[in-house]
Amino acid sequence: MGLLLLSSAVLLGWSLGANDAANIFGTAVATRMVRFRTAAIYCGVFVVLGAVISGAGTTKTLGELGAVNALGGSFMVALAAALAVMWMTRAGLPVSVTQAIVGAILGWNVFTGSRTDITALTEIVSSWVICPILAGVFAAAFYLIARKVIEVRPIHLLELDAATRTGLIIAGAFGAYSLGANNIANVMGAFVPAFPARAFELGPVFSLSMKQLLFMLGGFAIAAGAFFHSHRVMMTVGRGLFRLTPVTALVVVLSEAIVLFLFASQSLEGWLASRGLPTIPLVPVSSSQAVIGAIVGIAIVKGGRGVRYAILGKVAAGWAATPLMAALITFVGLFFLQNVFGMMVARPQPYVITEPVLERLSEEGVASMELEGLKGTRYPDAWAFTRALEQRADLDRDQMNTVLEFAERDSFYVDPRLIPSLDRSVLSEEQLRGVESLSYRAFSHEWQFLERLASSSPKWKTEIGKRPEADEPFAVRHVLDTFRVDLSESARGSTRK
Amino acid sequence: MAMTRLFEKTKILESQIDEYLNHASEVGLLLLEAIRDYLSGRQEQFESRRRQVSDLEKHADTLRHDVEHELYVETLIPESRGDVLGILEQTDDVINAAKVSLEQFSVEKPDIPAELVDDFLELADYGNRAVQELVMGIRAYFRTSSSVTDHVHKVAFWEKEADKVGERLKRRIFGMDCDLACRIHRSSFVGHIDGVADQAEDVSERLTISAIKRSI
Numbered sequence: 026m027g028l029l030l031l032s033s034a035v036l037l038g039w040s041l042g043a044n045d046a047a048n049i050f051g052t053a054v055a056t057r058m059v060r061f062r063t064a065a066i067y068c069g070v071f072v073v074l075g076a077v078i079s080g081a082g083t084t085k086t087l088g089e090l091g092a093v094n095a096l097g098g099s100f101m102v103a104l105a106a107a108l109a110v111m112w113m114t115r116a117g118l119p120v121s122v123t124q125a126i127v128g129a130i131l132g133w134n135v136f137t138g139s140r141t142d143i144t145a146l147t148e149i150v151s152s153w154v155i156c157p158i159l160a161g162v163f164a165a166a167f168y169l170i171a172r173k174v175i176e177v178r179p180i181h182l183l184e185l186d187a188a189t190r191t192g193l194i195i196a197g198a199f200g201a202y203s204l205g206a207n208n209i210a211n212v213m214g215a216f217v218p219a220f221p222a223r224a225f226e227l228g229p230v231f232s233l234s235m236k237q238l239l240f241m242l243g244g245f246a247i248a249a250g251a252f253f254h255s256h257r258v259m260m261t262v263g264r265g266l267f268r269l270t271p272v273t274a275l276v277v278v279l280s281e282a283i284v285l286f287l288f289a290s291q292s293l294e295g296w297l298a299s300r301g302l303p304t305i306p307l308v309p310v311s312s313s314q315a316v317i318g319a320i321v322g323i324a325i326v327k328g329g330r331g332v333r334y335a336i337l338g339k340v341a342a343g344w345a346a347t348p349l350m351a352a353l354i355t356f357v358g359l360f361f362l363q364n365v366f367g368m369m370v371a372r373p374q375p376y377v378i379t380e381p382v383l384e385r386l387s388e389e390g391v392a393s394m395e396l397e398g399l400k401g402t403r404y405p406d407a408w409a410f411t412r413a414l415e416q417r418a419d420l421d422r423d424q425m426n427t428v429l430e431f432a433e434r435d436s437f438y439v440d441p442r443l444i445p446s447l448d449r450s451v452l453s454e455e456q457l458r459g460v461e462s463l464s465y466r467a468f469s470h471e472w473q474f475l476e477r478l479a480s481s482s483p484k485w486k487t488e489i490g491k492r493p494e495a496d497e498p499f500a501v502r503h504v505l506d507t508f509r510v511d512l513s514e515s516a517r518g519s520t521r522k
Numbered sequence: 523m524a525m526t527r528l529f530e531k532t533k534i535l536e537s538q539i540d541e542y543l544n545h546a547s548e549v550g551l552l553l554l555e556a557i558r559d560y561l562s563g564r565q566e567q568f569e570s571r572r573r574q575v576s577d578l579e580k581h582a583d584t585l586r587h588d589v590e591h592e593l594y595v596e597t598l599i600p601e602s603r604g605d606v607l608g609i610l611e612q613t614d615d616v617i618n619a620a621k622v623s624l625e626q627f628s629v630e631k632p633d634i635p636a637e638l639v640d641d642f643l644e645l646a647d648y649g650n651r652a653v654q655e656l657v658m659g660i661r662a663y664f665r666t667s668s669s670v671t672d673h674v675h676k677v678a679f680w681e682k683e684a685d686k687v688g689e690r691l692k693r694r695i696f697g698m699d700c701d702l703a704c705r706i707h708r709s710s711f712v713g714h715i716d717g718v719a720d721q722a723e724d725v726s727e728r729l730t731i732s733a734i735k736r737s738i
Contacts, residue, residue: 182736187532190528
């Protein structure tokens with residue numbers, strides 16, 4: 026069933042490949058600097074590599090926006106995004122898959138009453154403005170450098186041609202890697218929380234996590250879309266939309282690749298953070314927006330001539346309409362999926378303030394007498410809980426988020442019969458002993474479980490201490506998934522999920 | 523690996539184009555020297571230079587075809603290919619004009635009186651200068667499009683000077699005391715030599731447009 030539901034992600038990946046590969050290799054292929062077959066192969070290989078090696082960062086941000094926690098929900102989110110993309114494409118409006126998936130996730134949040142992380146949403150929406158501007162700045166700078174170099178160091182036309190071709194392939198490969206790293210979250214991000222964390226052995230030394238496997242599948246879908254379906258779009262982008270020389274095409278591709286990479290690189294984020302510098306948020310951004318920004322940047326440097334503002338206006342309209350359309354399709358689709366087909370589109374996520382929660386909030390500096398009045402009441406979702414908090418307590422945004430985080434009700438039971446099924450390739454002996462020390466214990470909140478786990482062994486303390494800056498350690502997720510109890514079963518007294 | 527092959531092929535093509543332009547330049551120089559030999563009565567040297575020009579023209583044709591073939595097969599310089607091949611083809615017309623001019627001298631053996639020798643030599647000299655500036659302009663096009671105009675305006679200058687000398691020559695020829703056939707015959711050779719500078723100017727006009735299109 027899970028594999029069937031992944032079909033919508035494959036469809037979305039295919040659409041992304043068919044559309045976005047053109048942004049990377051379109052001009053190179055249309056000007057016949059690079060053959061289509063060569064472009065498609067490079068695109069495919071590097072997209073998969075980018076997705077598997079560097080796709081985690083942006084997936085985390087998308088997950089913070091809305092953690093789609095049931096396969097049915099993931100299916101509809103991906104399908105709605107794919108339909109919105111196809112609909113807008115047929116209407117002749119340029120489309121951003123990133124914006125479609127964000128709209129679809131918001132639609133899921135609204136339908137299920139789940140919390141929308143405003144910080145994550147702000148990061149994502151602001152990136153839609155920053156991305157084209159940044160690409161424009163890079164493109165303008167590179168263009169001026171290229172022009173100066175060619176002026177100062179006369180290079181033979183044929184040599185320049187060969188260097189440009191080589192540059193287009195290298196930049197294209199980098200662009201494909203960045204596309205995979207940055208956009209795999211769009212394709213598979215909605216499915217990652219819904220699949221259990223597991224490891225897969227591929228030979229004696231190589232293993233892939235479930236997340237990497239999903240990313241690989243998404244990468245292959247993107248690669249297939251690029252190989253089988255992008256030729257026509259490449260020719261349109263390369264010739265019909267914008268007239269670029271091979272050197273300016275190289276500048277555009279390079280700028281786009283760098284911007285996408287900047288918004289996906291966890292190592293760069295870590296480096297900047299370690300030096301106290303402002304970090305670039307890890308969010309999926311649109312390669313189309315980056316390309317358009319780069320081209321406008323070059324046009325401005327050339328004096329602003331040749332910019333067709335009517336087309337820019339149409340592009341902006343498309344960018345605004347896409348998330349709205351995706352959100353609407355998701356909402357309607359989830360309704361049918363849940364009420365007509367009886368499929369679970371979201372795992373219940375209730376909220377309750379208990380005594381341990383109040384103590385923990387006090388430690389975090391959120392002490393409020395009004396919260397006492399809410400103690401013991403169970404709220405079915407984030408919407409209801411947030412409304413109650415707003416009515417009864419005077420909390421700022423950060424305090425509200427803290428309360429939501431700690432009051433989120435979950436259910437874990439460390440059943441000793443499940444301990445042998447834990448993946449020993451992921452957990453050390455020390456970690457396993459730590460889990461065993463918690464046998465027969467039940468926890469109502471994820472933070473309680475993790476705190477007990479952290480105090481059980483130094484290794485767990487280190488592992489858990491990495492959250493939330495890094496992507497969730499696989500070992501932590503694996504243990505949480507293994508001992509999580511379905512809340513509806515928990516209510517009936519069952520101890521197995 | 524493929525990229526190394528691409529750069530190697532590029533180097534070979536560059537040297538072929540250079541060799542082609544060298545031939546064009548040599549033809550201009552040989553035209554001047556051959557006419558000097560003819561007008562001085564050195565028939566043997568004239569014929570030797572005429573044959574040299576003919577060989578250079580044949581070899582230039584082969585080079586041009588090879589370059590054209592490689593550019594199309596390897597889809598090199600797609601944006602500029604049409605312009606480059608057009609420039610090379612039109613340069614071939616300059617070489618042909620010089621070759622035909624010398625062939626006419628060889629076959630028809632015009633009788634050029636002593637008082638017209640200096641003017642004929644001046645005409646051939648301006649034709650040669652126009653060819654030399656054209657070749658430099660084409661070399662500049664392949665490297666720095668901004669310096670093409672420096673050479674193109676000189677081609678136009680020498681072509682105008684050649685036209686002035688040509689007109690002066692024709693007036694003198696038709697003012698001479700010989701029959702009409704003789705006057706027409708002599709003036710046709712003015713046209714042959716002047717034609718080389720005219721062809722060079724035609725190429726330079728195309729070169730100007732191509733250089734403008736080449737800016738990134």
